[in-house]
Amino acid sequence: MSDSRLSVLKTYKLYVGGKFPRSESGRVYEVTTKTSAADAAGKGKWLANAPLSSRKDARDAVVAARKAFGGWSGATAYNRGQVLYRVAEMLEGRRDQFTREVADAEGLSKSKAAAVVDATIDRWVWYAGWTDKIAQVVGGGNPVAGPFFNLSSPEPTGVVAVLAPQESSFLGLVSVVAPVIATGNTAVVVASEKSPLPALSLAEVLATSDVPGGVVNVLSGRTAEIAAPLAAHQDVNAIDLAGADETLAKELEIAAADNLKRVLRPQPVDYAETPGIDRMTAFLETKTVWHPTGSLGASGSSY
Amino acid sequence: MASVFAYAPALESRSIVDIAPSYGLFIDGEFVEAADGKVFKTVSPSTEEVLSEVAQAGEADVDRAVQAARKAFEKWSALPGSERAKYLFRIARIIQERSRELAVLETLDNGKPIKETRDADLPLVAAHFFYYAGWADKLDHAGFGANPRPLGVAGQVIPWNFPLLMLAWKIAPALATGNTVVLKPAETTPLSALFFADICRQAGLPKGVVNILPGYGGAGAALVAHPDVNKVAFTGSTAVGKEIARTVAGTRKKVTLELGGKGANIVFDDAPIDQAVEGIVNGIFFNQGQVCCAGSRLLVQESIQEDLLESLKRRLSTLRLGDPLDKNTDIGAINSEEQLTRITSLVEQGEAEGAERWSPACELPESGYWFAPTLFTNVTQAHTIARDEIFGPVLSVLTFRTPDEAVAKANNTPYGLSAGIWTEKGSRILAVANRLRAGVVWSNTFNKFDPTSPFGGYKESGFGREGGRHGLEAYLDV
Numbered sequence: 001m002s003d004s005r006l007s008v009l010k011t012y013k014l015y016v017g018g019k020f021p022r023s024e025s026g027r028v029y030e031v032t033t034k035t036s037a038a039d040a041a042g043k044g045k046w047l048a049n050a051p052l053s054s055r056k057d058a059r060d061a062v063v064a065a066r067k068a069f070g071g072w073s074g075a076t077a078y079n080r081g082q083v084l085y086r087v088a089e090m091l092e093g094r095r096d097q098f099t100r101e102v103a104d105a106e107g108l109s110k111s112k113a114a115a116v117v118d119a120t121i122d123r124w125v126w127y128a129g130w131t132d133k134i135a136q137v138v139g140g141g142n143p144v145a146g147p148f149f150n151l152s153s154p155e156p157t158g159v160v161a162v163l164a165p166q167e168s169s170f171l172g173l174v175s176v177v178a179p180v181i182a183t184g185n186t187a188v189v190v191a192s193e194k195s196p197l198p199a200l201s202l203a204e205v206l207a208t209s210d211v212p213g214g215v216v217n218v219l220s221g222r223t224a225e226i227a228a229p230l231a232a233h234q235d236v237n238a239i240d241l242a243g244a245d246e247t248l249a250k251e252l253e254i255a256a257a258d259n260l261k262r263v264l265r266p267q268p269v270d271y272a273e274t275p276g277i278d279r280m281t282a283f284l285e286t287k288t289v290w291h292p293t294g295s296l297g298a299s300g301s302s303y
Numbered sequence: 304m305a306s307v308f309a310y311a312p313a314l315e316s317r318s319i320v321d322i323a324p325s326y327g328l329f330i331d332g333e334f335v336e337a338a339d340g341k342v343f344k345t346v347s348p349s350t351e352e353v354l355s356e357v358a359q360a361g362e363a364d365v366d367r368a369v370q371a372a373r374k375a376f377e378k379w380s381a382l383p384g385s386e387r388a389k390y391l392f393r394i395a396r397i398i399q400e401r402s403r404e405l406a407v408l409e410t411l412d413n414g415k416p417i418k419e420t421r422d423a424d425l426p427l428v429a430a431h432f433f434y435y436a437g438w439a440d441k442l443d444h445a446g447f448g449a450n451p452r453p454l455g456v457a458g459q460v461i462p463w464n465f466p467l468l469m470l471a472w473k474i475a476p477a478l479a480t481g482n483t484v485v486l487k488p489a490e491t492t493p494l495s496a497l498f499f500a501d502i503c504r505q506a507g508l509p510k511g512v513v514n515i516l517p518g519y520g521g522a523g524a525a526l527v528a529h530p531d532v533n534k535v536a537f538t539g540s541t542a543v544g545k546e547i548a549r550t551v552a553g554t555r556k557k558v559t560l561e562l563g564g565k566g567a568n569i570v571f572d573d574a575p576i577d578q579a580v581e582g583i584v585n586g587i588f589f590n591q592g593q594v595c596c597a598g599s600r601l602l603v604q605e606s607i608q609e610d611l612l613e614s615l616k617r618r619l620s621t622l623r624l625g626d627p628l629d630k631n632t633d634i635g636a637i638n639s640e641e642q643l644t645r646i647t648s649l650v651e652q653g654e655a656e657g658a659e660r661w662s663p664a665c666e667l668p669e670s671g672y673w674f675a676p677t678l679f680t681n682v683t684q685a686h687t688i689a690r691d692e693i694f695g696p697v698l699s700v701l702t703f704r705t706p707d708e709a710v711a712k713a714n715n716t717p718y719g720l721s722a723g724i725w726t727e728k729g730s731r732i733l734a735v736a737n738r739l740r741a742g743v744v745w746s747n748t749f750n751k752f753d754p755t756s757p758f759g760g761y762k763e764s765g766f767g768r769e770g771g772r773h774g775l776e777a778y779l780d781v
Contacts, residue, residue, distance in 0.1 A: 137446070142755040142771055145430065148748065152757050152771065237762070250553030257548035259717070260541070260560070260763045276448070278781070286757045286768050289736045289744045 012196075014051050014220065015203030017064030018213015024060070027052035029221070031197055034107035047104055050196045053221035055229040058188065061217035062233055065159040065186040068214030073156045073184035077132035084128035084182060087209040091121045094205060098170060098198060105169040105195035119272060120171045126274070127178035134183060134280055142288070147295040154284040156184035157262055158237030161230035163223055165242045165271070169195035172271045173202065176242050179279035181215055188217045188236070190227060190243065196220035224248050231255040238262035238283050242269070310623070313630040315417045320408045322494065325356040328364055328517065329500035331371035332510030338363035343519075345493055348414030349627050349636035349671040357493045360518035365485070365525040368514040372456040372483040373531055375511030380453045380481035384440030391436030391478060393506040398429040401502065405495060407628070409467055412494040414636030414672070415590050416627045423589075427752055428471040431770075434754035435475035438775060442480065445772055447781040453481035454557055454780055455533030458526040461496075462539045463489035463638050464593040464694075470496055472769045473536050474513060475754075480778040482534065485514045487526055491639045493517035524550070532556065534778060538595070541692075541718070541763050559767030559777040561595065561759055563692040564720030567713035568598030568749060569735065571706070572607045574725035578747065580614045583698070586723060586749040588622065588676055591637055592696040595764075596721035598749055600689060601678075602709050605702045612680065612700065619676050620663040634696060637672040646674050646695035653679050653688035658699070684715055692718070706731065710738045719761025723749045742768070 012031075013020040029052045032044030051057075072080070091098070095117055103113035139153040160180045165172035169192045180187045191199030203218040219226055223243055231239055231252040238261050241249045249266050256263050264282045325342070327334035341359040346352060360368075379387070398405065405428075406420035413420075443449050457477045461469035466488055477484045488496035496515045503513050516522055520543075527535050527550050537547050538561040551558050568586050570579050586598030603611050627635035637643045654660050658679040665675040678698040682689050688699045703709040713722055722741040724732050732746045742760045745751060752758065752770075759768035767777050 138773075140772070142753065142757075144751075144753045144755060146751070146753065148751060148753075150753075150756050152773065157761070246553070253552035254549050257545045257552065260545060260548060260562070260765060262766055265555075285742065285761050286759070286773055287736075287739075287742060287744060287761075288757050289746065290748055290751055290756075291732065291746045292748050 010048065012048050012050050012200045012220070014053060014057060015200070015207065015216070015218040016057065016061045017067070017217065018207060020203070020207070023051035023053050023221070024056045025052065025054035027054070031195070033104045034195065048197060050200065050220045053219040053226050055226070057219055058226050058229045059233070061188040061219055062159060062230070062235055064214040064217050065188050066235055068212055069158060069186045071212055072181070072186055072215045075184075077135065080182065080184065081128050081131035083210045084131060084178070085125065087205060087211060088121055088124040088128060090205045090209045091124060094201075095121070097201065101198045101201055102170045105198055106167070116171050120174045123171065123174050124178055127182040130277075130280065131182050134277065134284075137277065138281060138284065139286070147293045148290050149293045150288055150290040152286050152288045154183070154281075155287050157283045157285050158185060159235060160185045160187050160283050161227070161233075161236050161239040162187050162189045163227055163239070163241055163243035164189055164192050164199060166192050166194065166223070168271045170198040170202075172242070173199050175271045175275060176240055176279065177216060179275070180240070180283055183280050183284055185238070185283050186215050188230060189219065190223055190230070191218060191220045192243065193221070193223045227252055228255065231261070232258060234259050236261060238264070240264040240282070241266045310631045312626070314626065315407055315410075315628045315630060317407055317411065317628060320404045320411070322355050322408070322411070326493070326497045326517070327358045328360050328368070329497065329513075329515040330364070330368045331514065332504070334500070337361055338367070343490060345412060345491065347411050348638050349668070351670050354411060355494065357497070357517045360487065360516035360522040362522075362525045364516055365522055365529060368485045368516055369456055369458070369526070369529050369531050371511040372485050372514055375509060376455055376483045379483050379509060379512050382481070384442060387478060387481065388436045388439035390506055390508055391432050391439060391475065394502055394508070395429050395432035395436060397502045397505050398425070398432060402426070402429065405467060405498060408498060409495050410627045410635070412492050413463065413466060414627055414638050416632040416635040417630055418632065419590060424465060424468050427754070428467050431471040431475045431754040435479040438476075439479040442775070442779070445775050447776060447779055451480075451779040451781055454778060455482060456531060457482045457484045457534040457536060457778065458529060458532040459484055459486040459536045460523040460526065460539065461486065461488055463492040464590060464595075466492040467495040467499065469538050470499060472538075476769070476774045477536075477778050478512065480775055482778050483512045485516060485526060485532070487516045487518055487523045490517070490519045527551065534558075536777065537561070541765075544765055557777065559759075559769070560765035561767075561769060562763065562765035564595045564597070564718045564760065564764050565600060565690065565692055565716045566596055566598045566721040566723070566741070567600045567602050568723035569602045569709045569713060569725065570604060570607070570611060571724075571726035571728070571731065572604040573727045575727065576607070576611060576614055579611070579725040580618050582723060582725060582747070582749040583615060584618055584622070587698045588634060588696050589750050591634060591674070593638060593642070593694050594750065596743060596750065598721070598723050599693060599698060601698055601700045602712055603700060603702050604709070605704050608702050615678070616661065616663070619678070622663070622676055624665055624673065624675065625668060634676060637674050637695065640672055642694065643672040643674060646693055646697065649688060649691060649693045650677060650697055653686060653699075656686050656688075658682045658686055658688060684712060690716065706735060710735060714740050717763040720764035721745070
């Protein structure tokens with residue numbers, strides 16, 4: 001019975017400002033399954049046509065991320081934690097779908113892919129729990145030598161461009177996106193070039209998870225092509241170069257110097273391990289607010 | 304000058320400081336000549352008197368100093384933190400002992416009033432060494448995980464506005480965390496760093512742990528680019544900061560940049576006017592306005608503009624400009640002829656663009672580099688003087704009607720270093736502070752510094768923080 005039924009294919013789209021547009025350029029590229037080294041000569045099986053984003057798509061995504069920044073960074077940390085946890089709930093419900101996509105994208109067996117998906121969901125939950133704790137861990141009150149009171153607190157740096165890791169299409173992706181938004185930044189994410197489908201599907205999860213539109217924007221296509229305008233963009237505050245190779249990373253870091261973007265350089269990371277807080281602190285500013293205490297000094301009295 | 308406020312001169316004696324006719328570079332614990340024998344003169348900005356002739360570091364000297372620091376790193380980083388701490392405590396104590404000498408020296412070489420070097424710079428310099436000394440054996444508890452490691456050789460380039468304080472901000476955390484340093488002071492203010500070299504000698508600091516290379520921008524660029532430097536720390540202009548960010552691209556060097564600013568000092572209609580006036584004066588005329596976090600844009604709520612300006616002008620008329628060694632002096636000399644030219648040209652541009660210039664009656668000394676305290680009214684956000692960092696005693700006054708407008712105007716700059724808020728209403732302080740994109744927000748005060756308190760900017764004011772626990776991160780492999 002099912003043999004005769006033709007399955008419904010999905011048109012994968014970008015995710016910008018809470019909507020699912022096609023690329024402004026009208027271009028797509030073929031996404032195939034990952035083939036093992038043994039038959040690397042052969043091309044993988046066709047999976048879908050993914051949008052091949054243009055510079056204009058990148059700029060549109062920055063506009064959307066900037067627009068969303070005020071609301072997202074201004075939300076209470078508790079609220080952001082709830083929203084992030086909601087994403088994990090939605091991910092859990094789509095566990096099978098992501099297992100299939102990750103198996104195809106990374107050439108893993110079904111059971112290995114399922115383990116990766118479980119780890120990814122758990123990773124998301126881990127970050128959901130950080131939203132209302134990071135300020136206590138990295139902020140603080142300072143014992144000033146004088147009649148002043150001051151507090152240092154972390155604040156999101158703004159719009160962060162995230163070049164997702166090329167190999168780890170889902171666990172790696174979530175490991176770089178979740179810390180950016182957990183702390184109140186908004187993100188423009190460039191999915192793994194060869195394996196963008198898990199990222200594009202994650203967008204569908206985000207869209208149904210109370211994450212405000214524009215907080216995460218997902219682009220697929222050629223990393224080098226999309227990353228260049230993001231690194232040079234005057235309204236992008238930071239860039240995570242995880243998905244760039246050495247040559248590209250250097251070029252992008254030079255471009256990023258134009259408005260002194262915060263740059264997180266690519267480094268070897270085992271995404272299976274529990275992350276530290278570095279990916280969060282990389283995109284946080286520290287604001288120190290001073291106020292006189294009202295001590296009356298010499299007289300020895302006080303309010 | 305209003306004669307009612309004339310004071311008899313109260314000159315600090317300069318006999319306490321013994322400035323040698325010439326100084327070398329400080330490399331591997333020795334004063335040495337530059338490889339190519341080059342020297343330059345450092346002058347006193349208030350008199351244009353030549354104070355000393357100083358060796359000028361070149362590329363070969365940078366290499367020599369980095370090698371010395373690399374060699375010293377092995378032993379220095381292996382010392383127990385408690386031993387490193389004791390060296391830093393020694394340095395802090397010697398600075399306190401010699402603080403009068405150093406204050407006079409700094410005033411001579413920089414042009415800032417003795418009142419500031421004596422009461423602000425030197426106490427803070429000693430405090431920074433004390434503060435970071437205490438961290439050296441407690442790094443496991445600093446929040447960066449157990450056993451955080453130093454980075455290696457730190458290349459540090461500092462400006463001329465707070466020569467010794469910027470040295471302390473850079474060297475104290477670097478040494479506490481186990482790094483060794485090569486520091487390049489600014490070409491107009493090399494002397495206090497060279498005196499600091501002597502303090503290192505008195506403290507018995509191992510050779511090569513601290514190296515001082517007086518010189519020009521070229522030496523700084525060579526230091527930043529040196530392949531064996533692991534960490535770059537820079538305080539200075541945003542333009543140079545961007546150049547440094549490009550230089551280190553693609554390397555593993557860790558970088559912190561403390562760059563320019565165009566701080567907004569926001570005065571609401573319920574602010575205590577007299578205190579606010581003091582804060583405004585301190586915000587822009589402290590150190591002749593040559594402060595990256597200066598409150599150079601005054602944002603006044605429209606309804607109190609007239610009253611505030613009247614008080615401000617009255618207060619400015621009592622400021623005393625003159626000999627920086629006079630303990631009564633509020634405003635000293637501009638650091639260099641070059642800087643004076645820059646201030647003058649920006650102020651002329653302000654006038655040409657239609658802003659209204661005002662200065663109190665103020666006689667300027669015959670020789671030296673001087674600029675009268677100046678304020679501009681009728682300034683809009685489009686004016687150059689409201690956008691560009693002047694780095695001088697020049698205040699631009701703008702107005703606003705609502706807190707929203709104040710925040711929007713305050714944030715309308717590529718910089719994000721400092722801001723001030725003056726209001727009696729606590730909730731307004733918190734709400735506005737929350738929305739300002741600046742690394743330091745002073746409410747009902749301004750230009751306060753403390754070694755325990757992180758300092759540094761958002762946006763194009765640079766990245767990283769100096770001071771406090773946060774300041775350690777810049778020198779640790781975390």
